[in-house]
Amino acid sequence: MTTRVGILGATGAVxxxxxxxxxPHPEFEIACVTASDDSAGxxxxxxxxxxxxxxxxDALADLDVARTEPDAIPDDVPLLFSSLPSAVGERVEPPLCEAGYVVSxxxxxxxMADDVPLTIPEVNGDHLDLIEVQRDSRDWDGALVKNPNCSTITAVPPLAALAEFGLETAHVATMQAVSGGGYSGVTSMEIIDNVLPHIGGEEEKVETEPTKLLGEFDGAEVKRHEVDIAAxxxxxxxxxxxxxxxxxxxxEDITADDAARAMRELPALDLHSSPDQFIEVFEDPDRPQPRLDRMVGGGMSVAAGGLRETTRGVQFNCLAHNTLRGAAGASVLNGELLVERGWV
Amino acid sequence: MTTRVGILGATGAVxxxxxxxxxPHPEFEIACVTASDDSAGxxxxxxxxxxxxxxxxDALADLDVARTEPDAIPDDVPLLFSSLPSAVGERVEPPLCEAGYVVSxxxxxxxMADDVPLTIPEVNGDHLDLIEVQRDSRDWDGALVKNPNCSTITAVPPLAALAEFGLETAHVATMQAVSGGGYSGVTSMEIIDNVLPHIGGEEEKVETEPTKLLGEFDGAEVKRHEVDIAAxxxxxxxxxxxxxxxxxxxxEDITADDAARAMRELPALDLHSSPDQFIEVFEDPDRPQPRLDRMVGGGMSVAAGGLRETTRGVQFNCLAHNTLRGAAGASVLNGELLVERGWV
Amino acid sequence: MTTRVGILGATGAVxxxxxxxxxPHPEFEIACVTASDDSAGxxxxxxxxxxxxxxxxDALADLDVARTEPDAIPDDVPLLFSSLPSAVGERVEPPLCEAGYVVSxxxxxxxMADDVPLTIPEVNGDHLDLIEVQRDSRDWDGALVKNPNCSTITAVPPLAALAEFGLETAHVATMQAVSGGGYSGVTSMEIIDNVLPHIGGEEEKVETEPTKLLGEFDGAEVKRHEVDIAAxxxxxxxxxxxxxxxxxxxxEDITADDAARAMRELPALDLHSSPDQFIEVFEDPDRPQPRLDRMVGGGMSVAAGGLRETTRGVQFNCLAHNTLRGAAGASVLNGELLVERGWV
Amino acid sequence: MTTRVGILGATGAVxxxxxxxxxPHPEFEIACVTASDDSAGxxxxxxxxxxxxxxxxDALADLDVARTEPDAIPDDVPLLFSSLPSAVGERVEPPLCEAGYVVSxxxxxxxMADDVPLTIPEVNGDHLDLIEVQRDSRDWDGALVKNPNCSTITAVPPLAALAEFGLETAHVATMQAVSGGGYSGVTSMEIIDNVLPHIGGEEEKVETEPTKLLGEFDGAEVKRHEVDIAAxxxxxxxxxxxxxxxxxxxxEDITADDAARAMRELPALDLHSSPDQFIEVFEDPDRPQPRLDRMVGGGMSVAAGGLRETTRGVQFNCLAHNTLRGAAGASVLNGELLVERGWV
Structure with a gap:
């Protein structure tokens, strides 16, 4: 049996x-797509x-685009996937949740809201139970579940693997693909023969979201992890x-081998979009590379490599496909977990 | 009065x-260029x-290329600039120094040899006096002076500015231009739509060379700085x-403003190739960018930006033109200082 | 004595x-810059x-931006350089010309208006005399002079050199730089690892503008050249x-040598922005290349190469810096000619 | 029943x-791979x-690489796919054919040898019968069949579709991907922010190979088509x-619609690697684009677009994946046809 789903913000990059x-998803059926008023109709x-x-x-080409408003979404579509600009999301997601929709x-x-699960299924799927708290406090019939920023999703799985060694601080330098800025976010004049050393708001996300993702949910709240991240x-x-x-x-002391083993052993899940191997660790120091390795695990694995001991821990490179594992695939995976756990 | 100079390895990128x-240099006159045996003659x-x-x-087009051997260099050329592959440099530089040439x-x-000055004029020009030690120990009439690796030269000036605050550790993630690999070092298949996460031997250079550059020369040896760098x-x-x-x-505690001030105040020198401002600090968080800012100070300044406090110090971006300030310009500047200080 | 000038649309790429x-121009002094209402003030x-x-x-940083309207331009600025979006140009250029300004x-x-000179100084500077006709027909005190599209400017000089051989048809395939689309005209998602096979409106410009540029001005009108161009x-x-x-x-029969000679012999002018050599012809079949050769003649020469005979004529490559020789430099050169010929 | 095959030059890009x-091919089984002596063993x-x-x-990782010599190829491998440097191909292919192997x-x-079929199956599959002539003249038990150059394969299918209108001349300007030069053929310094206007030997191939591909095989020889191509x-x-x-x-007179229809109607074949639609014609003038459309038909279709009438015929853009349809896929398709027609 398939679940009818909607896509909010269906025309953008994500x-x-x-x-x-x-x-082509065997468990979901796209029943509705929404976009801005320009595209609606x-x-x-x-x-x-x-x-x-x-x-x-083909099936999508003829589907009419609806406005991104609660009354434009059919009632028999219990699950919505949202990739809206945050200002729009802020306005339309809560009323949809109140009206009974589950929004991934x-x-x-x-x-970062206390009662909103921020989830990578393989890392902290148990945080979904925060929905109980959310429904109580907000008096919602639906639910709001978030996946993290694409650059957060890339770094957190390897860091989660290292948590057992007493993770204290992390430094993260990202080299992000242009699709992360949306179709028009980065101009060609800005990026040919160039690197942009700043992405507005991004550093804060990479520094704060992991503390929630790596935190412990005690049934009432998520206790933030104390890792100190600079991005x-x-x-x-x-x-x-x-x-x-x-x-x-x-x-704790840690060798590159310890770190590689811990990363490789982080279990994958048995959801439709889960890769067989959650973190793929490369031995070749030249890997992972974006063009060659972003599609590892169908674009849903996280790749790591270049592991090396430092005087204070380990250093490594990591890579994820930012619009698959880092965005659309992350939301879909959360949706699959929501269904499996009975929230939809 | 100009100094006649030679260029060893004159056909490569540097x-x-x-x-x-x-x-066009007013103080130097190119009297000889050398390259591999294929090009000689x-x-x-x-x-x-x-x-x-x-x-x-135009003047160079007709100059005959000599072999890179001591006996192919005219005697009346006291100063040689060398950008040879290291295996060749290792073989031919010492005999040239022994024969009386000063090699920048x-x-x-x-x-990293104990008696070889590794010098960025604005940072540790006084290390040139190590030439005395070198001449004594090696019984040379000439001298061998080195400039650091291009990725080291980019990071060390800002770090030198922060030394006064008690620099303890540094993390450096580089995003290096392809010209650093020479004309054929990086293939187009490797780099289009891609990033290479590893450059053989480079990390070690960035981690070790700064300890010598930031060290103190006490008249007999360079005491290494104790900064712990991971690259x-x-x-x-x-x-x-x-x-x-x-x-x-x-x-010591340090604010972003302290750091910016310290960087801006690191004095420039009065050599021909010195920029007016040694470290150019940008306020705009989007700068410096390689394409827009690599030619700051005629390609001889180091640019910095994105200064931000962390819980343990500051973070920033820095940029230098790798084949000017980071290579050819670095050697020329060392050559100018060698002449000014009377070593040539 | 310098001429005070204004720049209409001064914040865009051109x-x-x-x-x-x-x-830095010795003959002109920037007295006023205009832009859209967002920037004005x-x-x-x-x-x-x-x-x-x-x-x-530095001098420009503090200059206040004016609105792009006739009444916002000071009276004592006889010459205006315009790089406005065409819809804006269409609206504001004629009233400015009527009010007495000369607009390059x-x-x-x-x-393509019959009474508007479309001019590349080295190719058809004599067409400036069409201003007489323009002033008569439009009752203007000022004048409107145009330079062609950037992709036209690249191809027309070599074609002009071949006109003496009885130029009948031309096929032109362009590979245009992203700056030609303005700062935001081409997104990074569109161009990385890609080529866009179509630029709206561009082919028509390359096919029609040359017929006017290569035409003969008989004192009353420009008789279009009959060359048939497909772009x-x-x-x-x-x-x-x-x-x-x-x-x-x-x-007529033509050899590659004939063509090269004709191109090299097309005379340069003696204006401030004229290059010494109008068309630089390369012997090396690998040249000209955009990155290496766009700055030939300070960005004001046209480069050609790869000359080869075909059964019907010759084939060649040509290159020009699209925002210098192809746009801003083209307007400045026309401005210099307007002053020299006494129209300003 | 599968055919055992070998790959000559298996480590290169093609x-x-x-x-x-x-x-994964259902009809073929890789029994042997060869490369240069450095890789052999x-x-x-x-x-x-x-x-x-x-x-x-996985199956390939452990297969030992053989030398590219007749005696290194097992006898029970009737079909060899070859992507050798031409100097090597010239030396080793004929002896292999003499020894009874069929080489695609x-x-x-x-x-361009008169008795060697140069074949694109959908265009001139009947030329395979030239093998009879070849075996007679060379006294071979095997056979040598060639596919054209990648840039030829891109242009010839649409030109073949236009042959019915009396194709007389063609002008072809290519914009070729770097993989066409092999892994190290084009350096990053050459291509970032650049275009190379010349590829040694390529123009000649695009100008001559189509005359053979579009020619008529009369049972004894291929009568060259008289189209005059400039590339x-x-x-x-x-x-x-x-x-x-x-x-x-x-x-003959031809409209853009005629041309599109003729291209769309060129039949596909029923071979395993044949695309459903041989030439995919786009209506959107912005297509085809390399990044978006090179995988049309699994990388085995040819894409066309931008059709427009000129005074002398039509103009269009075309695109093919150069290492699939243009090289490896071309050889495999020829191999499939060789098996189907009973030559293997």
Whole structure:
């Protein structure tokens, strides 16, 4: 039996990836797509400037785009995937949750709210139970679940693997792909023969979201992890795939081999979109590379490599496909977990 | 009065930059250029596959390329600039120094030798006096002086400015331009839509060379600075200009303003190739960028920006033109200082 | 004696190049800069998102930006350089000309109007005399002079050199730099690892503008040249410099040597911004290349190479810096000619 | 029943694509891989620097690489796919054919030999019968079959569709991907922010190979087609996918619609690697684009777009994946046809 789902913000860069993932999905059926008022009322095939290198699914081309408003969403669509600009998400997601929809959202609004689960299924799937608290406090029939920022999702799985060694501090330098800025976010004049050393708001996300993701949920609240993270976020001329240089300092002694083993042993899940191997650790110091390795695990694995001991812990590189594992795939995976756990 | 100079390895990427800088130089006159045996005997204009975006100086086009051997260098050329592959440098530089030539070298061989000055004039010009020690120990009439690796030169000036606050540890993630690998070092298949997370041997250079550059010369030896550096070196799709994300932890409390002031106040020198402002600190968090800012100070300044306090010190970005300030310009500046101080 | 000039649309990509060229210009003095209403009233240093790799001239940083309206331009500024969006140019240029200003414009509006000179000084400077006709027919005190589209300017000089052989048809395939689309015209998602095979409106310009440029002015009108041009315009991932593959079919027999000689002999002018050599012809079949050769002649020469005979004429490549020779420099050169000929 | 096959030159850029296509192929079984003497004797997984963005097939990793010599190929491998450097192909292919192997080769040697079929199955599959002539004249038990150059394969299918209108002349400007030069053929310094206006030997191939492909085989020889082609070959910064601007002049009048219809109606074949639609014609003038459309038809279709009438015929853009349809896939398709027609 499939679940009818909607996609909020379906014409954007992440929205198109949601379409790509959900159209052939055996558990979900796309029943509705929404976009801004400019696109509403037009067939999706016309409204979306499709920019993915596989063709737009035929079934979607003729689907009419709805406005992103509660009353434009059919009642028999229990699960919504959201990749809205945060200002829009902030306005429309809560009323939808109040009206009974479960929203698996990639939008950055409300990620750090105390009663909103911020979840990577393999890392902290148990945080979904925070929905109980959320429903109590907000008097909602639906629920709001968030996945983290794409650059956070890249670094947190390896850091989660190192938590057992007493993770104390981390330094993260990102080299992020242009698709993370949306289709028009980064101009060609900005990025050819260039690197942008700053992405507005990004460093704060990488520094704060992990404390929630790595925190412990005690049934009432998520106790934040005390890791102290400093991030420097850079934009480079890659299409997809965020690569990050990370240093993790641990209380306990740790070798590069210990770290590799811990990363490899972080279990994958048995959800439809889960990769067989959650973290793929490369031995070759030249890997992972964005162009060659972003599709590892169908774009849903996190890749790591270049492990080396430092005087205070280990350093490594990590890579994830920012619009698959880091955005659309992250929301879909959360949706699959929501269904499996009975929240939808 | 001008000094007659030679260029060893004049056809390579850095060698061409040396030609570009030395041809119009008011204090130097290019008297000889050398290259590998394949090129020897041919006019420079034919032997060099000129790849700089200003035309090859006319005077050089007809100059015959000599072999890179002591007996191929005229006696009346007291100063040689060297940008040889390190294996070649190791073999030919010492005999040249023994024969009385002063060699200002960009080659990586012998940089960490105890009696070889490793010098950035604005940072540790006084280390040149190590030449006394060198001449004594090696019984040379000439001298061998090195400039550091291009990625080291980018990070060390800002770190030198922070030394007064008790610099303890640094994390450095580099995003290096392809010209740093020489004309054929990085293939197009490797770098289009990609980042390479590893550059062989580079991390070790960035971790060790600064301890010598920031060390104190006591008249007999250079006492290494105790800063503990961890580096992760990445290659990105820029032509010129290494950008680096740096975290510096200091014993003393330090604000971003303190750091900016200290960087701005690091004095420039009065040499021909010195920029007016040694470290250019940008307020705009989007700067410095390789394409826009690598030519600051004629390609001889170091640019910094994105200063931010962390719990343990400050973080910042820095940028230098890797084949000018980071290589050819570094050697030329050392050459100018050698002449000014009377070593040539 | 210098002429006071204004720049209309001074904050855009071409506007910034106009500032770069006009600030140090010995014959002109920038008295006024205009931009859209969003920018009006702010200092230029704040309103312009400066994106050229040399610093913004200090003198301009504090100049207040005016609105692009006739009454916002001081009366004592006889010459205006215009790089406005064509819809704006169409609206504001004619009233300015009526009010007595001479406008040297890069905007595409009115380029093909019968009484508007469309001029490349070295090719058809005599067409400036069409201003007499223009003033008569429009009852203007000022004048409107246009330079062609950047991709036209690249191909026309070599074609003009071949006119003596009876130029009949031409095929032009362009590979145009992203700066031609303005700062935000081409997104990074569109161009990394990609080529765009279409630029709206561009092919028509390349096919029609040359017939006017190569036409004969008989004192009353410009008789269009009958060359039949077919163009295919592509956008590639270069920052600056349009490269074009051209086939020119001629009535008379022509060798590659004839063509090279004719191109080299097309005379340069004696204006301040004229290059010494108008068309630089390369022997090396690998040249010209955008990155290496766009700055030939200070960015004001046209480069050609790869000359080869075909069964119907010759084929060649040509290159010009699209925002210098192809836009801002083109307008400045027209301005210099307007002053020299006494129209200002 | 599967055919055992060998891959000559299996470690190069095209060789890796052959491995990628042949490993999962239902009709073929990779029995042997060869490479240069440096690689011979090592397992393929070690000898090949795998650079494709899907993992190397497990079965291949342990296969020992053989030398590219007749006596190193097992006797029970009737079909060999060859992507050798032409100098090597020239030396080893004929003895292999003499020894009874059928060689489907992508190497450029012998493509224009009168008794060697140069074949694109959908265009001139009947030319395979030239093998009879070949076996007679050379006294071979095996056979040598060639596919054309990658840039030829891109342009010829649309030109073949236009042949019915009396194709007289064509102008072809290519914008070729770097993978066409092999892994080390184009350096990053050459291509970032640049276009190379010349590819040695390429123009001649594009000008001559089509006359053979479009020629008529009369049972004894291929009568060359009389189309007069002029080509200009450029290298751009794309990883895969050659885009070409083409003008085709025809004796008969032709509209853009006629041309589109003729292209769409060129029949596909029923071979395993045949795409459903041989030539995919886009209506959107912005397509085809290399990054978005090179994988149309699994990388085996040819894409066309931008159709427009000229005074002498039509102009259009075309695109094919240069290492799939343009090289490895071309050889595999020829191999499938060789088996189907009973030559293997």
């Amino acid at each position: 929205g198109q990836r949601l379409v790509q993932l959900l159209d 037009r067939p999706y095939g016309e409204a979306a400037n499709w920019r993915i290198d596989v063709p737009m699914p 959202s990639n939008s950055s609004n409300d990620r 420097s976020c850079n934009r480079v001329a890659t299409v997809d795939g965020h690569l990050e240089s990370v240093w993790a300092d641990t209380r | 060698g061409q930059r040396l030609v570009q800088l030395l041809d 041919r006019p420079y204009g034919e032997a060099a596959n000129w790849r700089i975006d200003v035309p090859m100086p 070298s960009n080659s990586s061989n012998d940089r 992760s070196c990445n290659r990105v799709a820029t032509v010129d200009g290494h950008l680096e994300s740096v975290w510096a932890d200091t014993r | 506007g910034q190049r106009l500032v770069q060229l006009l600030d 702010r200092p230029y240093g704040e309103a312009a998102n400066w994106r050229i790799d040399v610093p913004m001239p 414009s890069n905007s595409s509006n009115d380029r 295919s315009c592509n956008r590639v991932a270069t920052v600056d410099g349009h490269l074009e593959s051209v086939w020119a079919d001629t009535r | 060789g890796q694509r052959l491995v990628q296509l042949l490993d 090592r397992p393929y997984g070690e000898a090949a620097n795998w650079r494709i963005d899907v993992p190397m097939p 080769s992508n190497s450029s040697n012998d493509r 200009s070959c450029n290298r751009v910064a794309t990883v895969d996918g050659h885009l070409e601007s083409v003008w085709a002049d025809t004796r």
